[in-house]
Amino acid sequence: MRIAIIGLGLIGGSWALALKEWAKSEERRPSGIEVVGFDAKGTQRAEANKRKIVDHIYATPMEAVKGAQVVIVATPVMAVRETFEDIAAHLEKGAIVTDVCSTKRQVMRWAKELLPDNVSFVGGHPMAGKTAGLEEAEAKLFQDCTYCLIPAPNARQEAIESVVRLVEIAGAKAHFIDADEHDSYVAAISHLPYLTATSLVNLSFESDGWKEISRVAGTGFQDTTRLADGSVQMWLDICRTNNDALISWIDRYQQMLSRVRHMLELAGLQDERGRSRPAEETEPEPLRAFLENAREGRTQLFQNKRKFQLESNFVDSSMPDSKEMKANIGRMFVGGMLKKPKKDEDSKS
């Protein structure tokens, strides 16, 4: 079976490594899994070759997808449209196409508009990442992460099952979600934090005290603004394809900051002119409750995540037709190569 990866950055490279490691550890037939790839940048292709990220690198996306049963598009969001246009006529009939982009509405629209009806598109988004490129790609990148999946309306059931199986192979946890909900939720939990991080940096960077301020920066600032160090091209594409959801969250965030501002006025020991006022005249409780709420929220968030990770993929209530899929779990997937190995079967083959 051939799997083609278009775009060999952190995510594409990690997909390739995860698949190759799985193929090795599961003692597949020698002729089994072949992972091929393409990247628009020559330097990236050279690095992928050097590190043997894929079995073969092609000079065009058209050649890479030829004969591939599965195609993983791992480019920045705005490059997906052109990639779909390029590969559409070269995809195998019945091929499975998926992507890894951080926003899903535009990608689903482009898939509907540009890909042939005889391929199954299943949008994907791994909630994993680092502020790095191919150099930090690793087979374990997706281990235990939530992997959002949005099947196109015309995607075949076996194709969806195959993508779930691939996600399991990568060590991640499939999570079916609607494209609108996905884009809104990741705006709150990922894209807005990126914009608050870049804004925090620019606020100090543009201020008169910049040089002095940078002397007193500690690890807190480093962590809070880590996202600002990410690929500008990738994040710009995310912002452009999720602008409306982001604007809606920015409006709510601004309202919350105004609440915080008011609570600071109530709680503070300095009046508006910077003069001391007695602690007895201040009202710290609303601010205390707000800060305690955030601490509690963060604790719950990571508890929820862990709980979710412990659930089995196939009891996930969000999965479409989960009963049918549960029954199908032992069935042959694409080319028979992705099925879960059974020991006695393996010894016979």
Place this chain on the structure above:
Amino acid sequence: MRIAIIGLGLIGGSWALALKEWAKSEERRPSGIEVVGFDAKGTQRAEANKRKIVDHIYATPMEAVKGAQVVIVATPVMAVRETFEDIAAHLEKGAIVTDVCSTKRQVMRWAKELLPDNVSFVGGHPMAGKTAGLEEAEAKLFQDCTYCLIPAPNARQEAIESVVRLVEIAGAKAHFIDADEHDSYVAAISHLPYLTATSLVNLSFESDGWKEISRVAGTGFQDTTRLADGSVQMWLDICRTNNDALISWIDRYQQMLSRVRHMLELAGLQDERGRSRPAEETEPEPLRAFLENAREGRTQLFQNKRKFQLESNFVDSSMPDSKEMKANIGRMFVGGMLKKPKKDEDSKS
């Protein structure tokens, strides 16, 4: 020499461990350095005892400071006032008092108001920290961090020099700064990031999609909101004693978010009703420049910090009377215990 530490949390505990390690490694005279302590919480005192954080723990701050040449106040900011009131009558004549609080204007006011004239107060603030308490205290916590110092107008020159020496002993880099500037700069680089982190958490926590949102949270959110996990009491005190500087930065931050919002409108592929619009009609360049600026700012910030760390303490142009201090570097500090060891001298003693 006796050093008393009032408040045995992460910072107080780390000071104690750093001093004890130094005393050991420098092969001080057996009777040399004695580190004693106090904490208002019985559980904290018990833990400090168990881990041998200090040589002796007292049940009151008054007993702890008795006979101490150096007193380090490491309580939350709002407890400093009461601590000063408690210890004022029990301090040795000529003692050096310093603190570790994250805001400095109120502390300097309280020191002036409450401490006797015959002690030297040197306000301090290490730009180091973790989201943890005494359990993570370590001798190396201050290694390479910027350590802000604000001497009171009546602090003696030798007292200031002794505090600089202590900061060096802890592995940190002394940085003299004005209290107003300090409070404004740390508001931008530390306290505002804390409030943006708590606001980001509460924004999702208070939203209807909370449960779904927590499923898609990744490492980016975890890092961006790490500060929200800190001690609410500590941060509330910081907010209350730095409310005016914080409000001024929040106002500027809100203006910046409004700029970001406008740039999203220009760059986005969705119009205000969520309908697709052609890429050719969008204007992504202002947003790209903003994001690139943040990336550049963050790079420069850490370059500036490293450059600053490489400078010698005693050529720091911000130090008061730096020429005089440079000449005095070899002089005897408090009790002769803090001077830099010279090998041939040591072998004679």
